[in-house]
Structures are given as C-alpha cells and as structure tokens.
Amino acid sequence: MSAMMAFGSAFAAAAILILPGINAQCPDYANYAIQKHQPLSTGRYQLSYMRPEPACRTFNSSVVEDTITSMKTVIKDPDLYRIFENSFPNTLDTAVKWKGVAANNSEEELTFLITGDINAMWLRDSANQMQSYLPLVTANSSSNSLASLYRGVINLQARYILEAPHCNSFQPPVESGIGPSQNQPNPDYFTPPVDSSIAFECKYELDSLAAFLELSTNYYEATGDIEFFRKFQWIDAINTIISTTEALLIGTYAADGSVNTIPYTWSRRTTSATETLDNSGRGNPVQDGTGLIRSAFRPSDDSTIYQLFIPANMMFTRYLDSASTIMANVGNQRNLANHMHNFAGRIREAITKYGIVNHPTYGQIYAFEVDGFGSHNIMDDANIPSLLSAPFFGYLNISDNVYQNTRKLILSKDNAYFMRGPVINAVGGPHAGFGQAWPMASIIRIFTSTDSSEITSTLKELVSSTAGLGLMHESINSFNQQMWSRQWFSWANGLFGQCLLDLKERMPEVLDKSYQ
Secondary structure, eight states: OHHHHHHTGGGGGGOOOOOTTSOTTSOOHHHHTTSOOSSOOSSTTOOOOOOOOGGGOSOOOHHHHHHHHHGGGTOOSHHHHHHHHHHTTHHHHHTEEEEEEETTEEEEEEEEEOOBSSSSEEHHHHHHHHHTTGGGOOOOOOTTSHHHHHHHHHHHHHHHHHHOTTOSEEOOOGGGTOOOOOOOSSOEEEESOOOTTTEEEOOOOHHHHHHHHHHHHHHHHHHOOHHHHHSTTHHHHHHHHHHHHHHTTOOSBOTTSOBOOOSOEEEEOOSOGGGSOHHHHTOSOOOTTSOOOOOSBOTTSOBOSSSEEHHHHHHHHHHHHHHHHHHHHHSSOHHHHHHHHHHHHHHHHHIIIIIEEEETTTEEEEOSEEOSSSOEEOOOOSSSSOSTTTTTTTSSOTTOHHHHHHHHHHTSTTSTTEEOSSSOOEEOOTTTOTTEEOHHHHHHHHHTOOOHHHHHHHHHHHHTTSTTSOSOOSEEETTEEEEEEOSOBHHHHHHHHHHHHHHHHHOGGGGGSOOO
16 A cells, blocks of 8 residues: 555645535545455455445436446456446546536536546546546436536536636636635746636647547537537637637747747746756747647646647547537538638648658658657657547547557557556556556557457456556556556546447457456
C-alpha cells in the first residue's frame, strides 16, 4: 500500500471528499478505491469488488445494470468479469458530481462530470467518459436517461468553450453550488487570461475542442435528435471553435520574416519541462501555411515539442466533418456547414503532406508531431488521441498501410515510450514517466487489432496487473504492479468496459477464454 500511495500522492490534494447529494456516510471513493472489498472474485487474482453501495452511486441507469448482468454469461473468466463489473459503471457510480439545469433556462440540462480523483471537468475526459455508454444510448427525453446525461455534458461543454476556448478543464457551474478548486499553488501565466472561478486549467489542447465535436457526433448519430442542436448554445460554440482553430493556423514568422503575434501563450513556474512552453510561452517555431492547427499541449496535458500535433489534427478533422452533417441538418446554416466540411478537408490534406514521413525500418509512417520546417517527433503517447487510436476515432481504416507501419513501430522498442516488462507491455508517456505503461493504451491496442492471440495476451496482462484491486489504473510499472498511478480514473475504466462490449460483437470467442 505504501508504494502505491507514494506514487499516487501527487493527486491527493485534488481528491474528492463527499459527492453532493450523497449520504454523508458514503465512503470517500479516493480512499475506497485503494482498499480491497468483499466479495472477492473467484479467480486466481481474487479481485476486489469496487462498486459503491447503490445509495452512494452518483447516477443509476437500469440499462447499464442490465448490461452488467447480461455480460456475466458472456465473459466466462471470473476475474475478467469482475474488472468489467467494476469498471464499466465507474463514471456513473462515482463521477456524476452534479446534474441539473441552467439558471436562465430550465430546459437546458447540465452535467458536471469529474474525471475521478480530480474535482474538475476536462472536455476530453468527459466526452470519452460518456462515449463508454454510447452503445446503450437511444433517444430519450427523460432526465434519468443516458441521453439526458449526454445532453447535459454537451450543454456544459458549450458554455465552457464560449467562456474560455483555449482551456482544457473547468470548475463546477455556478448552478451546482459547488465551489471552485485550486489547481496549482503558484499562478500560471497565459494569454488570453481566464478567471480561475471558470477554468481549472488553461492548457490549450486541440483535442479538447475535437472532443466537443466527437461528443456531439456521438449523441446525434445515436439519437437522431436534431432538435436538440437547434437549442441553447451549440451553434455558437461551433463558431467559437472555428474562429479559435483558424487563428491557430498561424506560423511563428510572417512572410517578411517578422515574428507573428500568436493568440495563445503559456508558461508555468515548474521543475518539469512538460509543464511549460519555451520561447516566452510560445513554444518551438512552427512553419506558416501548413494547414495544420497548432496545439500547445498533448491530451496527456504535457506540452508538445512541435506544435503541429498530428493525432489531434486527425481527430479534429474527422469530427469537424461529421459535425458539419449536424450543422447542415440544423437548418439555415448551410454556409457554416460547408465551411466546416471544407476546413476538415484541408486539414486532412495537410496531414498527408506533412504528417507522413519515411522511417529507415518501417517505411512510411505517421509522425507524432511536426513543425513544418522538416523536423518531426517519432513516438506515440498513451492518451487518446494517439497515433495508435486513429482507427478507433475513425480517422482511417485499420487496414491503412501507413497506419499499419506506424502501429508496428508504436508497439516495439523503436517507440521511445513503449514500456516493456514482465507485468505489462504498453505505450506510456512522459506524464507518468519511464517504465510506466498505461492500460488505456493496452485497451486501444485491443480495439485496433483483429488478431485473437494479440487480444488474448493483452487481456491477460490487464487482468493480472491491477494489484488485486480490479480497476484500471492510469499507469502501471511494467516490472512491479504495486507501483501505479491514479486508481480512480473513470475514463480508463469506462474504456475497458466499452472494449469488452466491442469484443462481444466482433470477437465473442475471446470472452469465452480463461485468463487465469
């Protein structure tokens, strides 16, 4: 326990104590999630039962409960089932911090969704947390439905984007009555400035804006509810996303060699290079006119080395194009819909031109980051969007030759952040450090594979590496599963459940196997 707690101590200050509306006797899940609870699973790993009592869960969904029950006959291994049982409902059980309506419009649903052990709402995390339940979402006007949760997250994200489009995570809405949390003891320095009562952190990450487009696409395609997008602030948020990202097409230097004023800068007093940007908060130079959108930070919340971050541009163009379909169907927005579609097309062309590079061993591959001057960063990071996850979020087909070359590199020692060892072999990243493999990357490996032996071996590593706790960690030391970070990480938990539901449909025989 001490080794685990030491590794996760950086997050202790942000832990949630009591979820509002929950009985005061309910346990603090930040502590609950690092202790074993009966009944243990009947497999060799004797995994803990990690769900709070029903009265302590933050949102109850009968369709989710029915799915958990039905999967017991599908997943034959008791330890694999226990992880599914714990992880799939984790966002609903623990992370719906507040659900209500806007102060100025009782029809505008709002959902404040925390990541888990940090009392803030990330645009990226909350979109992905909801995506875990996408297979179960149908059109439903009830405030107790998964569709209602989706609408609430979309509406609150739209508000956040309008207030601070360069920020990545946000404080509770004023309607919730929950006070803001402090992120850093020292102030961050960034432009444009944002009030700390609105934003928890203002690291500009292109994938945060892409996440809003993804969330919108997922809800629309699941429900066909076009009327929802005609209301509230969705169209205004899209306009803000377009203006924000178009402004970040700018390079470091103008045509005459003068230095451009860029619309976003960031610096933080820190001992970690990934927490700040050099060149007075502007980052490394970027070539003008590439057609790629800058991103100061990665989805790991680590700073980019070269700001033309390819995975985020992939995700943004994919969902900007799908969101243009929504916009076309809203009515009276044909010009904006066409603009979105054309903008997405230009970004895709730029990715092909600048993002594909030649590797001496693997041939043509996608670079992780480029600068437009010819420099590129060959690696991948565990967080989504990643290069590994490109088929998962629909940018390309899994059979794409350049992707397959890239995938082979990513899952080898030639990826500087592929962590190898006897416990788990998976992509990691500088966020958690050397030797720390991320289960999230293992899950994406499964999503992007049709090889049953690869999927089976990856599942075996996941089942055997939870330190007996039966939930998905943020990262695990590849040589010592007792050294992990973030036990209460709802996105990774939900993604695992989503993965097993996917396997049920496309490779059910994998769930028949023993993982003992």
